Amino acid sequence: MKVAIINYEAGNVKSVQFALQRLGVNPIITDNHDEISSADKVIFPGVGQAKYAMEQLAKKQLDTLIPNLKQPVLGVCLGMQLMCEHSEEGNVGGLGIFKDVNVVKFSSDVKVPCIGWNALELESHFLWKDIPDESYVYFVHSYYVPDCTFAIAKTVYGSTKYTSAMQFENFSAMQFHPEKSGDIGSKMIENFLKQI
């Protein structure tokens, strides 16, 4: 299986690479359009600032490539946020895969950034095969996707219930870091890779 990790100078590429290697998959890390388009699965990671990241994607014309990919794509953390319509972080337009979904900042009545392990309320979905409801995964973020129709998992922080994972057609997205969420996270990545 050919797995491509999109490299755009704003990803924690290495930890995703290591997580895949622990599952016996050796991914390619690339910004090459042909390599990405021909991969069986694509992972779109992200750590950093939304505006800077969108600029990097635009430089490499990945902002037009990614929304048109046909194979399963998994956005992680900032990757998920960039798949939305707009982000408050840097007031920047996103890839628009998740239509009309806008990323907003946590209110000031909670500690921001939100860092740590939090529980998932899971909907029925192939990504959650063998994952118990209320499993804990690792989050690091200051902005979030509000509860929306694409949600396949939700999480509560302070008084806010938000979207912690979502799906639209071939696009999956996780706000938390499955590559840093212990055995539960590894299982989720495995479930993503196993889909046909």
Add this chain to the structure above:
Amino acid sequence: MLTKRIIPCLDIKDGRTVKGVNFENLIDSGDPVELASRYALEGADELVFLDITATENKRKTLLELVEKVASVINIPFTVGGGISEVEDVKNLLDAGADKVSVNSSAVKNPNLINQIAERFGNQCLVVAIDAKILNNQWMVHLVGGKVPTEYQLVDWAKEAADRGAGEILFTSMENDGTKAGFAIDALNAVCDAVSIPVIASGGAGTREHFSDVFLKTNCDAALAASVFHFKQIAIPELKSYLKSQNINIRL
């Protein structure tokens, strides 16, 4: 609900894990890669890796070691030591670190905090502060606690947060290595001053010290080294104990 984090810290000198009392008399406490994998298996919520010789000897953190540790663990991993510019952060993240921790270099060049936060996001940046009491005031110290600064603890914590730090890791040098408990009052002062997560460090000796820090302060995480390295406290037992004290913990 977000859980409180238990974080083993690996102080690294010359590629080995070391631990001293009040930052001195360092003794060898094991191979960092082995310790890191053990902690990940035992349910540590995160790992911190500090190259304590990096600033002193003006060396960069050993990227190879970071990469080795990152390849064996599936929990978050913060690396500090010898970071003086944005490029150092990029190298560490490229080697597999999830977050970086800056200490002395941020005090010397506070703008570094802004630069790192703007480039990588503030969630990626921990500002570590070592402080001890001088003339009845908590004062920030540098270079593993050897050099006093003009900064008061709370003022510097606040400035670091305002400039874009994502977390404060406060080590009380009064408590570090003593196994007599965390610096509860100073931690409360730091928590009151900032609206970002605070990691308590220095003084953990018993499981009650951990429950104290979570019940008596608003800290988000507690960090310790030797009690874990030398197996005086086992992480699974510690976490069960904290859970039994009605503290939110991931088991």
